[in-house]
Amino acid sequence: MALIVHKYGGTSMGSTERIRNVAKRVAKWARAGHQMVVVPSAMSGETNRLLGLAKDVSPAVQTPAVTRELDMIACTGEQVSVGLLSLALQAEGMEAVSYSGWQVPIRTDSSYTKARIQSIDDARVRADLEAGRVVVITGFQGVDEDMNITTLGRGGSDTSAVAVAAAMKADECLIYTDVDGVYTTDPRVVPEAKRLNTVSFEEMLEMASLGSKVLQIRSVEFAGKYRVPLRVLSSFTPWDIAIEEEAKSGTLITFEEDEKMEQAVVSGIAFNRDEAKLTVMGVPDKPGIAYGILGKVAEANIDVDVILQNVSHDGKTDFSFTVHRNDYQRTLDLLKSQVVPAMGAEAVIGDTKICKVSIVGIGMRSHAGVASTMFRALSDEGINIQMITTSEIKTSVVIDEKYMELAVRALHKAFGLDAA
Ligand code: ADP
Numbered sequence: 001m002a003l004i005v006h007k008y009g010g011t012s013m014g015s016t017e018r019i020r021n022v023a024k025r026v027a028k029w030a031r032a033g034h035q036m037v038v039v040p041s042a043m044s045g046e047t048n049r050l051l052g053l054a055k056d057v058s059p060a061v062q063t064p065a066v067t068r069e070l071d072m073i074a075c076t077g078e079q080v081s082v083g084l085l086s087l088a089l090q091a092e093g094m095e096a097v098s099y100s101g102w103q104v105p106i107r108t109d110s111s112y113t114k115a116r117i118q119s120i121d122d123a124r125v126r127a128d129l130e131a132g133r134v135v136v137i138t139g140f141q142g143v144d145e146d147m148n149i150t151t152l153g154r155g156g157s158d159t160s161a162v163a164v165a166a167a168m169k170a171d172e173c174l175i176y177t178d179v180d181g182v183y184t185t186d187p188r189v190v191p192e193a194k195r196l197n198t199v200s201f202e203e204m205l206e207m208a209s210l211g212s213k214v215l216q217i218r219s220v221e222f223a224g225k226y227r228v229p230l231r232v233l234s235s236f237t238p239w240d241i242a243i244e245e246e247a248k249s250g251t252l253i254t255f256e257e258d259e260k261m262e263q264a265v266v267s268g269i270a271f272n273r274d275e276a277k278l279t280v281m282g283v284p285d286k287p288g289i290a291y292g293i294l295g296k297v298a299e300a301n302i303d304v305d306v307i308l309q310n311v312s313h314d315g316k317t318d319f320s321f322t323v324h325r326n327d328y329q330r331t332l333d334l335l336k337s338q339v340v341p342a343m344g345a346e347a348v349i350g351d352t353k354i355c356k357v358s359i360v361g362i363g364m365r366s367h368a369g370v371a372s373t374m375f376r377a378l379s380d381e382g383i384n385i386q387m388i389t390t391s392e393i394k395t396s397v398v399i400d401e402k403y404m405e406l407a408v409r410a411l412h413k414a415f416g417l418d419a420a
């Protein structure tokens with residue numbers, strides 16, 4: 001008997017019929033003798049709908065007072081899901097009980113809309129499992145020390161599931177979604193994308209952080225920190241397929257590097273449309289520019305991603321960086337009101353029509369010339385690179401958003417992934 005955590009995403013929970021299917025699949029695992037904890041997301045589209053309602057009522061900038069209420073609203077999607085799934089399990093003849101994050105409790109910090117899980121008390125869940133119940137816990141939500149409800153950021157149910165699996169020392173965490181595993185790139189953008197049987201933890205971490213939303217980055221971080229056996233697989237296979245078959249389908253996240261040594265230099269292409277670029281123009285070029293600009297941005301709790309400082313002309317330089325699109329307006333206002341006057345800069349310009357495309361692969365560590373293959377492939381398509389950033393196992397470029405799909409397809413081909 002093993003302790004297994006299943007996570008079902010929004011599409012997998014998208015209708016009452018699908019929820020009944022999820023219940024059948026979970027019941028199959030429970031009947032095979034496993035202790036089951038299930039973490040569902042809100043039904044597809046529900047979180048967007050709820051946040052849309054909030055926006056209609058208050059388009060206000062996201063102060064803590066506003067984001068607290070956003071979490072109060074957004075978390076309800078998952079609450080409906082756990083109740084429905086628990087009922088569906090009962091209809092299958094299982095004993096099942098549902099919990100909200102605060103009932104477990106799943107404790108988080110107080111960063112509304114992007115809270116981090118700090119601890120999970122597993123006593124109540126364990127008691128239920130011991131009593132033979134299937135436990136259904138809301139994804140995406142937690143509670144801070146003052147009993148305020150928090151949410152974990154978009155896609156956060158993945159993180160809830162992996163964190164619960166880590167806290168319970170589960171034997172495996174299975175992430176059921178609407179694709180049958182992790183692909184070389186988003187199969188909805190490149191139909192030639194190939195499913196990976198395994199992907200190393202480090203590559204998965206980079207892919208998630210660079211925009212592959214198949215797993216939320218923090219779920220991958222948890223899996224790495226607590227060595228949670230993690231697999232991504234489809235919830236759209238027939239619910240009654242053999243457990244042995246299911247248990248080896250999809251993509252396994254591996255922690256051993258050696259296995260990957262002989263594999264492709266580049267394992268995957270990630271892309272991200274969620275960033276915006278800001279440029280402070282004509283800054284007098286002297287020591288302290290980066291701190292003068294980015295220090296203020298950091299004080300406002302805004303995360304910066306790619307940074308570029310140009311060579312100077314006549315003692316002046318341009319300084320560009322990217323932030324999340326949600327932070328764009330706030331950053332622009334801050335630069336105009338505080339940074340430009342303080343630094344004696346000439347102007348600020350912004351661009352929200354950019355995207356970041358990245359190649360990821362452990363093999364990049366030991367192969368030269370990978371970045372130049374990337375730049376050639378983009379240049380062959382006439383795509384202008386605005387910014388570049390690299391690390392040991394990835395290279396990212398910022399380009400015009402309208403070339404995103406073209407760039408992803410060209411890179412997928414250039415690195416032999418179409419043929420993989
Ligand atoms: P869920 O609701 O199950 O959490 P998500 O929409 O969050 O599902 O994540 C699954 C989606 O991630 C897929 O439908 C796919 O379009 C997208 N995706 C992006 N990159 C990849 C990738 N490299 N491999 C597989 N899917 C990817």
Ligand code: ASP
Pocket residue numbers: 009010041042047048077139140153154155156157158
């Ligand atoms: N329902 C939340 C969202 O849409 C969390 C999740 O689906 O993982 O972002």
Ligand code: MG
Pocket residue numbers: 009155158213214215216
């Ligand atoms: Mg998701």
